[in-house]
Amino acid sequence: MLGLCRKIQKLLVWKWVLYTSKRSFVFGIAYSEAHRNSYYYTDLLQLCKSTNSVKKVHAQIVIGGYEQNQFLAAKLVDKYAESCGSNLEDARKVFDNLSDRDVFCWNVVIKSYANIGPFLEALNVYDEMRSNGITPNHYTYPFVLKACGSERAYKKGQAIHGHVVKSRLNLDLYVGNALVTFYAKCQEVDMSRNIFDEIPRKDIVSWNSMISGYTTNGRVDAAILMFYAMLRDNFIGAPDSTTLVTILPAFAQVADIQAGFWLHSYIVKSGMKLDAALGSGLISLYSNCGYISIARAIFDQISDRNIIVWNAIIRCYGMHGHAREALRMFLQLTEVGLHPDGVIFLCLLSACSHAGMVEDGWNLFQTMEVYGVEKREEHYACMVDLLGRAGCLDKAVEVIKNMPIQPGKNVYGALLGACRIHNNIELAEIAAEKLFVLDPENAGRYVILAQMYEDAGRWKDAARVRKALKENEIRKPIGYSSVELESGHKKFGVNDETHPFTTQIVETLVSLDRIMGKETCI
Structure with a gap:
């Protein structure tokens, strides 16, 4: 029991x-x-993959009474910006509906506009932020400066630089990197370098930004020197893929094949993925150095070929006279479903022009309309060059007359060059008169016309043109030669006295000249 x-x-x-x-x-x-708190809704937002799903969570947030939660509002703005593409209307409504906004909310909105656009709106929000008494921090300035760089708003960027200095954030790493990039985009590379030198502890982004600034502004020698300086810096690790993408165009421009081999080997040994950005850079470098077969081998290794990769290989074949192969690559490009752009057609038209393939070039020019590619002045210039080289000057003039846009210096420059080849002085005079207005500082235009007059025995006309060249103080750019030494590439021009040992070099040359003279007499 x-x-x-x-x-x-x-x-x-x-x-x-x-x-x-x-x-x-x-x-x-x-x-x-x-x-349920803001963290619950934050987790839900992280799972959202579309605008509709974001809107559903947004509705729950409103029903739950968290609409004025600044943290959640910032997350909503960020998610709308991520999922809506270029339309930030929903994101802006969330922000505007807030009665109280902290610096984090302002930063998220500015970042969204700086990344997606319109870039001017990022600057407007920044001004509104300051007028509301909110102090920008070291996260704000990189976004605002990015918008300034995208918009090429140099004066505004200078003013923001002043705000940075007043806030004592000019030595901040992220702000400093943003300033380097901003000034480089505005073609103020020397100012970029000054900012770069002031950054106390540089990271790899600092070096990449400065190298990219030099490369994009045509200062390839400075970019290469900066790259080698980076390799010697003990605080910076090995170059990453961004470093190589920024420096490859510089080595391609100087056609430094030894550096190309080294960079290619580094990519292979370090196990980097040969993506579209790296692959197109290597193709361009090998192409400029004349290694067509290696360029093609790299092209075949790239799995995610985008339009830039195809452009690089088509340009490679075209610039080396393989116009037929360039056209075959164009057909393959269309067969894989990619849409050709204006750069592709420019490369193809140039290849046809140099190969004398008039019919193929004309067909390509007409095909641009089929693919909806806008015909720009450079495309018309290629057609004028193509027809002009083939001796079809009348048809070239007809193309110019029927242009829907105003012909520029490139078009008339191509026509003048064709007139020089076929010795058509009358048409050359018309083209030259246009160029003297459109491109008045280009001495080459005057020289071509003067030489044509001299060839025809019209000495007075030739003297008149050369006199105008002298009176207007128009000088032809000095030609430079480049030699590769152990210390790098060295440039020198005619009567160049910049070398520190110019006197000794001249004396040695004079001495050698005397010795050669004596040997000849004997």
Whole structure:
């Protein structure tokens, strides 16, 4: 009997435990549902993959009474910007609906406009932020400066630079990197370098930004020197893929094949993925150095070929006279479903022009309309050059007359060059008169016309043109030669006296000249 009572007692205890546990569990769920916080909705937003899903979570946030939560509002703005592409209308409504905004909310909106556009709106929000008494921080300035760089708003960027200095954030790493990039985009590379030198502890982004600034502004020698300086810096690790993407165009421009081999080997040994950016850079470098087969081998290794990669290989074939192969690559490009752009057609038209393939070039020119590619002045210039080289000057003039846009210096420059080839002085005079207005500082235009007059024995006309060249103080750019030494590439021009040992070099040359003269006499 006693045993039975104990069993019944234990059973009652277990029932009570189960009941209280179940009751606690149920009430626990109710309690959590009634007190969902911003972290719960943040997790939901992270799972959203489309605009519709973001809007559903947004509706729950409004129903739950968290619409004025600044943290959640910032996350909503960021998610709308991520999912809506170029349309920031929904994101802006969330921001404008806030009665109180902290610096984090302002930064998220500025970042969204700086990344997606319109870039001017990022600057407007920044001005509104300051007028509302919110102090920008070291996260604000990189976004604003990015917008200034994208918009090429140099004066505004200078003013923001002043705000940075007043805030004592000019030595901040992220702000400093943003300033380097901004000034480089505005073609103020020397100012970029000054900012770069002031950054106390540079990271790889600092070096990449400065190298990119030099490369994009045509200062390839400075970019190469900066790259080698980076390799010698003990605080910076090995170059990353961004470094190589920024420096490859510089080595391609100087056609430094040894550096190309080294960079290619580094990519392979370090296990970097040969993506479209790296691959197109290597193709261009090998192409400029004349290694067509290696360029093609790299092209075949790239799995994610975009339009830039195809452009690089088509340009490679075209610049080396393989116009037929360039056209075959163009057909393959269309077969894989890619849409050719204006650069592709420019490379193809140039290849046809140099190969004398008039019919193919003309067909390509007409094909641009099929693909919806806008015909720009450079495309018309290629067609004028193509027809002009083939001696079809009348047809070239007809193309110019039928242009829907105003012909520029490139078009008339191509026509003048064709007139020089086929010695058509009358048409050359017309083209030159246009160029003297459109491109008045280009001495080459005057020289071509003067030489044509001299070839025809029209000495007075030639003297008149050369006199105008002299009176207007128009000088032809000095030609430079480049030699590769152990210390790098060295340039020198005609009568160049910049070398520190110019006197000794001239004396040695004079001495050698005397010795050669004596040997000849003997």
